[in-house]
Amino acid sequence: MRLKQIENVKEGSILGKTLYDGEGRVLLTRGSVLTQAIIDKIKSINIYTIYIEDEYSEAIIEDVIKPEIRRTAIKMVRNTFYRLNKYNNKENYTGRNLYKESEQDFKSIYYIATEIIEEILSQKNVMIGLVDIKSFDDYTYQHSVNVAVISLIIGIKLKFHKYELFDLCIGALLHDVGKMFIPSEILNKKGELTEEEFKIMKEHTVRGYDYLKGLYEISVPARIISLQHHERAGGQGYPEGRSGERISILSRIVAVADVYDAMTSDRVYRRAIAPNEALEYIMANSGSKFDYKVVQAFSKSVIPYPEGSIVRLSNNEIGVVTKIHEDFPLRPEIKIIYSEDDSRVDEVINLLEQNSLVIMAIEENVPEKNRS
Numbered sequence: 001m002r003l004k005q006i007e008n009v010k011e012g013s014i015l016g017k018t019l020y021d022g023e024g025r026v027l028l029t030r031g032s033v034l035t036q037a038i039i040d041k042i043k044s045i046n047i048y049t050i051y052i053e054d055e056y057s058e059a060i061i062e063d064v065i066k067p068e069i070r071r072t073a074i075k076m077v078r079n080t081f082y083r084l085n086k087y088n089n090k091e092n093y094t095g096r097n098l099y100k101e102s103e104q105d106f107k108s109i110y111y112i113a114t115e116i117i118e119e120i121l122s123q124k125n126v127m128i129g130l131v132d133i134k135s136f137d138d139y140t141y142q143h144s145v146n147v148a149v150i151s152l153i154i155g156i157k158l159k160f161h162k163y164e165l166f167d168l169c170i171g172a173l174l175h176d177v178g179k180m181f182i183p184s185e186i187l188n189k190k191g192e193l194t195e196e197e198f199k200i201m202k203e204h205t206v207r208g209y210d211y212l213k214g215l216y217e218i219s220v221p222a223r224i225i226s227l228q229h230h231e232r233a234g235g236q237g238y239p240e241g242r243s244g245e246r247i248s249i250l251s252r253i254v255a256v257a258d259v260y261d262a263m264t265s266d267r268v269y270r271r272a273i274a275p276n277e278a279l280e281y282i283m284a285n286s287g288s289k290f291d292y293k294v295v296q297a298f299s300k301s302v303i304p305y306p307e308g309s310i311v312r313l314s315n316n317e318i319g320v321v322t323k324i325h326e327d328f329p330l331r332p333e334i335k336i337i338y339s340e341d342d343s344r345v346d347e348v349i350n351l352l353e354q355n356s357l358v359i360m361a362i363e364e365n366v367p368e369k370n371r372s
Contacts, residue, residue, distance in 0.1 A: 016051030048266040056320045078141040080105035085180040113169040128302040148172035150257035157297035171225030178208025232289045252291040276304035310363040
């Protein structure tokens, strides 16, 4: 199966992965035949990409964590943020009341953080691949869980102790909690923010940190992530313009995970960037915007071209990714499915051994020539 932009999905295609709504309810089961009416309905609920079965790959793209754990985590983050927003907007509601109302929600966050960590640690050589389909309507909550998962994989690569991974996971799940204190008309604006609106939006780092300071159950390292995840290695970030090691290591990790997931997610005002392009952006800014050691660990953990991806090579041939090499995810094995030279079709090449070839792009469609 492979991921396709919804506008490139043709009537009669077979759905490759089950679609769920924000509550974890099934919208459409795997194996469903997609009619034009169904495709239009998927578009209408702001799901821009789906997995389809195709003739080139039988690879099953698995999530890093079990779907039920991901859905539970998203639901817990949503409930925590929703209640926080609800009580924050009530008149005569004191900080003490707010903390009391939030207590059970944060216990749930602790529970799911433990589940996520145990799930990831139980796997061998876990890598950052494509995650479940992300819908615009649940972006903030799905993003929080994605950032936690990506951050944990980086932390494991950096050989963090389990207690450090726990702080990292809690802080990543809550890194955007301050957005619940931002006016909804700014937070949910579909167009580009004005300079004044962006100034208010940037306040979510300080507001989130100030709120978490009152929750003594959350450790200082976890709290600081909400304050520092938009700081940059070269001092270009906010709110304090910190640089280098003046930014906590956990915040430096979440900064990379946050940018990667944001860039590879569809939004109402822009479409997602391909994983390889997001990876290249982060690597290009290693040392200037992002911590060098974190980027090194990240670049060896992300899979920009999962098995089953259709890619165009620098010699203009098209192939399907058949094998990923650990620590060298940019140089997979590829089976040629399109070439001007018919004898090359079905040949498997290893990009670790073919230094003159590079992957240029992920392809949505394959030319008619050479198709079986």
